[in-house]
Amino acid sequence: MSSTFYSSLTKKYVMSLAGLFLLSFLLVHLSINLLLLLDESRGLFNEAAHFMGTNPFIQTFQWVLFGGFAVHMLVGVILQIQNWMARPKRYNKKAVSEESYLSKFMIHTGIIIAVFLVIHLGDFFVLKITGQVPEFAGHHGTEDMGLLVIEKFKMGGYVLFYVIVLIFLGFHLDHAFQSAFQSLGLNNPKYMPFLKGLGRILAIVIGLGYILIPLVIYFK
């Protein structure tokens, strides 16, 4: 029984499923963020943020999301440690043959994203749940999360950091998407090239989508 849970393949399924789940979150998050560009009064964005922050279903689901992150990170770290242990003595000349080059750096991009996540949560989520976000002038009872975001995105250093992290996220996703299908056993020579292409498009759309927002705000 223990081998079921601890099997390398089971861990890979968990990684893949959690990853794909987190990808869907990134898409939702991105679409909300883009509202900031659509509506300069921040009304739409704040409303959406308010909805997300109060809707009971979302509120419950948010713990599933946290769980997803936790599992993805935990299992990722375990897998990585096992991988390092599998080759105690390194090569003098490193292997050079990866087909999916970015796959080499999943742990590195992953850690960068995790660090960002902590800062990100501190910047927004913690302020929100501790009630430190000012009220939105446009609508009574709604916090002005949009203002918080815009203030951050007016700081050059923060924008730079944000852009770099999101580039790494793009790299992470580029390998991750097709890799998830391979791990789940859904590789077929017929549609795998399509999945690889789709993964790259998703990585670029998500990466650029997020990056676009601070750049527009900063340079405006």
Add this chain to the structure above:
Amino acid sequence: MDLKLKIWRQAGPDASGKFVEYPIQDISPESSFLEMLDILNEQLVAKGEDPVAFDHDCREGICGTCSLFINGRPHGPDTAITTCQLHMRRFKDGDTIVIEPWRAKPFPVIKDLMVDRIAFDEIIQAGGYVSINTGPMPDANVLPIPKKNADLAMDAASCIGCGACVATCKNASAMLFVSAKVSQFALLPQGKAEAKERVRKMVAKMDELGFGNCTNTYACEVECPKEISVTNIARMNREFFMAKIS
């Protein structure tokens, strides 16, 4: 050709090894890589030194005995061949060639460039077979097998068990090796009866032996001398999943 060889020397399994440089002259570009090492060894023996130990046997690319991690690539800078089929014309006069043993926890060094790959045998012993005994069997043509499946099974079965996939994988994962055997039997009706047991046991043994996890870098497919596809890994993932949920 004149070359500089930088070779890993290690006296025994527990000894700590180091790189030793050997200059070597007048190598014919027509000679094979292993013949170049033969020449080096003849020179070392003549000088009364210990020759470099390396694994090799058939020298025609099928037994899977030869290994060697040459300038960062298992079986050297050519594709779809083993080290014994590598020829010196792939190198330039004056090149430095770094030669290392396969590096993986389940492949401990025995001496110099020679490693112990008994772990692969143990994985096969865990379930890489159809459990039938020798004896009268139904006629071979009783069971028609679609040519496409037979061909895919043959693709997977052509694995020579050399370990290049493990050697090149950044995680020292044995997934390509294990999945090739699992796939061969998953594709054939003969393997169906114990398909679930087989994949469960072989994966468990692979994990137990300390191979790394697959992160889908696909380096194994690039370096496999028999060009075995990573679709076999996906097939094993599928087989394992089905075995677990049923």
Add this chain to the structure above:
Amino acid sequence: MAKLDSKIPEGAIAEKWTNYKAHQNLVNPANKRKIDVIVIGTGLAGGAAAASLGELGFNVKVFCIQDSPRRAHSIAAQGGINAAKNYPNDGDSIYRLFYDTVKGGDYRAREANVYRLAEVSNNIIDQCVAQGVPFAREYGGLLDNRSFGGALVSRTFYARGQTGQQLLLGAYSALSKEINKGSVELYTRREMQDIVIIDGKARGVIVRNLVTGKLERHGAHAVLLATGGYGNVFFLSTNAMTSNGSAAWRVYKKGAFFGNPSFVQIHPTCIPVHGDFQSKLTLMSESLRNDGRIWVPGNKEDAEKIQKGELKPTEITEENRDYYLERRYPAFGNLVPRDVASRAAKERCDAGFGVGNTGLAVYLDFADAINRLGKNVIEARYGNLFQMYEKIVDENPYETPMMIYPAIHYTMGGIWVDYELQTTIPGLFAGGEANFSDHGANRLGASALMQGLSDGYFVLPYTMQNYLADQINVPHFSTDTPEFEKAENGIQEMIDKLLSIQGDETVDSIHKRLGLIMWNYVGMARNIEGLEKAITQIQELRKEFWTRVKVPGSNDGMNVELEKALRLVDYLELGELMARDALVRNESCGGHFREEYKTDEGEALRDDKAFTFVSAWEYTGEDKEPKLNKEPLVFENIEVKQRNYKSA
């Protein structure tokens, strides 16, 4: 000569094996556990036998020289495996397979053994398919067959160009299953050094652990040798580097007779030797001769220019080419048997018409076939072979003819065995290429795999049981006996002596010299002067070896040079016996060609009256001449004829 009893069962040839099995002794299941069997070698014969004996319930210890049982040299066989299934409905039968094999072997094989081989050939295919061996199939899902030399029917089953690999992996998987079950114990990187005989019976072996250098003792109720052939006596051959004749030779010196040592198969289509640093010859599948045309320049000046690199083969016009096989053998042309094709190539090269920078090569040209069938068809048939050739030689065979030359490939000779595959030492059996085999003086393509698996799966598990039936009361063997002690000490002394010489010649350099003597005088064409010269030269070389060899290092741990030296010790004696055997056989048959015995047209001429026998050589002591025993061959079911390839 009471000792040389072939034990052929009574009855009509088609019933002998059935009768044998019906009347043989068996061991009951409970008693099998009490019996230990040692198997040396994990190729087709050894792997299959060890697995099958384990399945029956015997305690099996199996040893291999490689790091894994999957690497035995059976793996390198390319072409296929014969069986009399008659799936193509082209008139094949057990009798026809039997007939072709005996005829192909030039009537120097034992009828009863060959018939049994043909009889179980069909079981082998069924067994392998059940194991999941991925044989080639037709679109309808049924097994595909192809044709091979020396037969009028298509009876060869194949798995791409890797049939040996797939069959070996089948046997390996069966063996792995038994290892997992605990009935077979596996010892890798071990080389057999000696057989231990107690009260006249084989009761154990001394093996050397190649990693630690330690000598180990293992006892058993019976021992099976499946250690392959001794082609590496020639230094250069298509055999793997660790393939060797030592196990066979050491048991010969303990009383097992050696059968037909001079019967060696030389394969016509190998990549030629390209330099004196060369370690190994690579075979190109015989199937290439189906579409390739073999030729050399018709005049010497052209050949010389080609050798100097001044002329390209494609620049030689049609009328200046000599398609010598088509010229000499109009009926069979390029598809004559291996021995004939090899000799013809040597004849042209010796006459100065050879090509390549050494002058020791002939062309195998696909230009006509490409013109006729298109490049695509040729690529589909031989693509992987062409690619392999290009990787090795760096020339594109689609554009310029391939160069080929004959090379040592297989040894039909080996340890003499009776119908039960038992040697003249009771309890010592030999299977596969290691025994003197069912192939007579020449083996047909796709027959070696058949014989290895036949011996391993379907013959030895029965015949060994017949021997073991009266051993059930013999307890497991202690290895703490004077016999083991003596055998181990003998090997230890040899090792110490080798390490103490510290001369000035490496093992390989002496081996290369032996190989040259063998190739020149005991190779494709032999004659009395050459053979006598070979015997003297080998004796001299042997003396030189024991005074001048340099083996560095010690015996405490891995010592590859010492391993090679221990094998060369035996080659230096075995080579002499091969020459003696060739000298005694005053006829030409199959792979054995004596220049004195040929027809007016230069073809092999048998002397059936005087030489229809198996030479079974008996060791008589150090530096004493070995004794020749003869096992007469009786052909009751086949009419003995001269082989003819000039007309159909």
